Amino acid sequence: MSNNQEKKYWKKNLKYLAILLSIWFLVSFVFGILLVDELNTIRLGGFKLGFWFAQQGAIYVFVILIFVYIKLMNKLDKEFGFNEK
Amino acid sequence: MSIQVWTWILVGITFTLYIGIAIWTRAGSTKEFYVAGGGVSPLANGLATAADWMSAASFISMAGLISFNGYDGSVYLMGWTGGYVLLALLLAPYLRKFGKFTVPDFIGDRYYSNVARSVAVFCALLVSFTYVAGQMRGVGLVFSRFLEVDINTGVIIGMVIVLFYAVLGGMKGITYTQVAQYCVLIFAFMVPAIFISIQMTGNPIPQLGFGGVDENGVYLLDKLDGLHKELGFSEYTSGSKTTLDVFLITAALMFGTAGLPHVIVRFFTVKRVVDARKSAGWALLFIAILYTTAPAIALFARTNLIETVSNQEYEKLPEWFNNWEKTGLIKFDDKNNDGRVQYVADASKNELIVDKDIMVLANPEIAGLPNWVIALVAAGALAAALSTAAGLLLVISASVSHDLIKKMINPNISEKGELIAARLSAVVAVCVAGYFGINPPDFVAATVALAFGLAAASFFPAIVLGIFSKRMNKEGAILGMTVGILLMLFYMMKFKFDWFGGGTKEDWWFGISPEGFGTVAMMANFIVSIIVSRFTPAPPKEVIEIVANIRIPSGAGEATH
Numbered sequence: 001m002s003n004n005q006e007k008k009y010w011k012k013n014l015k016y017l018a019i020l021l022s023i024w025f026l027v028s029f030v031f032g033i034l035l036v037d038e039l040n041t042i043r044l045g046g047f048k049l050g051f052w053f054a055q056q057g058a059i060y061v062f063v064i065l066i067f068v069y070i071k072l073m074n075k076l077d078k079e080f081g082f083n084e085k
Numbered sequence: 086m087s088i089q090v091w092t093w094i095l096v097g098i099t100f101t102l103y104i105g106i107a108i109w110t111r112a113g114s115t116k117e118f119y120v121a122g123g124g125v126s127p128l129a130n131g132l133a134t135a136a137d138w139m140s141a142a143s144f145i146s147m148a149g150l151i152s153f154n155g156y157d158g159s160v161y162l163m164g165w166t167g168g169y170v171l172l173a174l175l176l177a178p179y180l181r182k183f184g185k186f187t188v189p190d191f192i193g194d195r196y197y198s199n200v201a202r203s204v205a206v207f208c209a210l211l212v213s214f215t216y217v218a219g220q221m222r223g224v225g226l227v228f229s230r231f232l233e234v235d236i237n238t239g240v241i242i243g244m245v246i247v248l249f250y251a252v253l254g255g256m257k258g259i260t261y262t263q264v265a266q267y268c269v270l271i272f273a274f275m276v277p278a279i280f281i282s283i284q285m286t287g288n289p290i291p292q293l294g295f296g297g298v299d300e301n302g303v304y305l306l307d308k309l310d311g312l313h314k315e316l317g318f319s320e321y322t323s324g325s326k327t328t329l330d331v332f333l334i335t336a337a338l339m340f341g342t343a344g345l346p347h348v349i350v351r352f353f354t355v356k357r358v359v360d361a362r363k364s365a366g367w368a369l370l371f372i373a374i375l376y377t378t379a380p381a382i383a384l385f386a387r388t389n390l391i392e393t394v395s396n397q398e399y400e401k402l403p404e405w406f407n408n409w410e411k412t413g414l415i416k417f418d419d420k421n422n423d424g425r426v427q428y429v430a431d432a433s434k435n436e437l438i439v440d441k442d443i444m445v446l447a448n449p450e451i452a453g454l455p456n457w458v459i460a461l462v463a464a465g466a467l468a469a470a471l472s473t474a475a476g477l478l479l480v481i482s483a484s485v486s487h488d489l490i491k492k493m494i495n496p497n498i499s500e501k502g503e504l505i506a507a508r509l510s511a512v513v514a515v516c517v518a519g520y521f522g523i524n525p526p527d528f529v530a531a532t533v534a535l536a537f538g539l540a541a542a543s544f545f546p547a548i549v550l551g552i553f554s555k556r557m558n559k560e561g562a563i564l565g566m567t568v569g570i571l572l573m574l575f576y577m578m579k580f581k582f583d584w585f586g587g588g589t590k591e592d593w594w595f596g597i598s599p600e601g602f603g604t605v606a607m608m609a610n611f612i613v614s615i616i617v618s619r620f621t622p623a624p625p626k627e628v629i630e631i632v633a634n635i636r637i638p639s640g641a642g643e644a645t646h
């Protein structure tokens with residue numbers, strides 16, 4: 001494996017991290033905290049939306065984020081031949 | 086059968102199970118003792134991590150905290166789950182690739198310095214000891230209420246059990262008992278939640294019952310907001326903390342979670358980098374089951390409590406009220422002598438004080454569920470407390486036998502000698518934890534929440550910079566960790582223990598609570614680390630190669646000394 005390959009792999013990894021962590025920040029800190037009052041004017045069934053994000057929604061998204069990350073990285077590892085049998 | 090008989094039966098069965106597993110999986114080498122031989126499957130590791138992580142606080146206290154704080158309780162829900170995203174994306178895979186036994190191992194090698202290693206050992210011990218004392222106290226509390234033994238006897242029974250499987254089995258024993266403990270605790274948490282959700286909303290899934298309607302077609306959340314308004318409490322679905330503080334506390338809990346040594350070491354126990362990622366995913370999924378149910382329980386319990394006691398005649402209250410009054414966790418004082426319970430926000434008129442810790446434990450009784458369900462909750466609470474205590478004790482014993490003795494004091498110690506040292510330090514650690522469980526110093530309750538601030542302020546920046554910056558050197562990391570932890574300790578002591586002149590809420594810097602200050606101390610750590618590293622020599626070539634190596638997942642091999 002060349003040094004160049006390693007650099008490319010790392011760059012792509014960082015890109016994935018930036019995207020996934022932005023979503024992580026958005027659903028918890030933005031939807032659940034900073035914009036909670038604004039979102040609370042919208043209703044999701046029995047919930048106010050901001051409250052729902054803070055006590056339910058953010059957690060669901062966190063779980064999904066990790067599984068998406070696993071999938072993306074497994075694909076990336078294979079692409080660069082860094083996967084282990 | 087009575088609650089007590091049921092509790093003895095269920096606690097007896099689960100404890101026998103844990104001891105059986107411990108005998109079956111005892112550790113024969115240091116590698117098995119520290120990292121379970123490095124061959125745990127991702128699914129088993131996910132289950133073990135979830136049990137390791139969910140402590141007496143998650144099981145017993147959290148739903149109660151949310152119940153009394155409403156929206157403000159969200160900080161725990163987001164904080165204690167969001168940290169896993171950081172763990173999975175920023176730490177776990179790389180630390181697994183690095184492939185050592187402990188967190189101070191990584192800090193010491195990556196920063197090529199025994200000073201850095203010592204600072205890390207100090208932080209690991211500080212964080213773990215404050216945390217473990219609370220667990221032993223939780224064990225004692227459950228024993229005293231459900232089995233009516235003395236709280237101290239309860240702590241000692243818990244100590245003997247943990248001692249048995251942690252000392253005998255090390256990480257290997259702990260891992261497989263934690264798998265069993267997760268099953269016990271999640272079953273114990275979900276069964277009453279499902280029952281109560283059906284009772285109150287007709288929906289068996291608590292997460293949906295949370296947004297459900299009562300028998301009159303009113304949304305439960307709206308109903309509770311209404312009840313709160315009537316009694317003068319602040320609205321359940323909006324908070325009373327400032328936005329800045331909620332933001333910072335959530336962040337401190339997230340970064341702290343990602344920096345807790347007993348959670349991080351769990352990722353050393355799997356075979357490959359891929360498995361480390363997978364186990365983080367499984368772990369959060371298993372944790373999320375409890376964490377999305379807890380706020381539903383909080384809502385049900387709060388509504389139930391208010392409807393059962395508010396303005397009711399004291400003489401006609403159900404039996405559970407008296408049971409819990411005996412423990413001192415519910416207090417009723419008939420101030421206006423009308424024989425009724427006035428439960429209101431105004432402190433001068435309020436006649437009822439309910440300890441938040443009993444909401445989960447008393448909930449099945451309040452909802453009138455069968456005795457075996459109530460006993461099950463006791464067994465689940467014990468599983469949660471014991472699994473976390475064991476994980477913490479392992480970190481403490483590994484810090485002493487591996488990081489201090491093997492790596493610094495006596496590098497020539499034999500494999501056998503190190504294993505004996507590991508077991509001995511586990512014994513000492515259990516005794517110290519038990520002592521604090523029996524004689525809880527006031528600061529324990531205050532510091533358990535702050536352990537997260539300490540972990541965020543010390544480990545998180547050092548580890549993340551160690552992976553993501555090749556330029557980060559020992560000077561930067563050591564100074565950063567020192568500044569971070571001292572700043573956090575200072576703020577905590579000033580505002581929690583009244584040292585350094587003390588101070589009240591009004592004196593908080595920018596209105597930031599000590600719980601939220603971990604985020605500020607962490608930022609200080611990052612800034613100091615980065616600035617100092619720019620003005621001091623770059624790390625040696627071998628270290629830069631280590632960093633390049635841990636970024637590539639293949640060839641993780643086995644964890645070695």
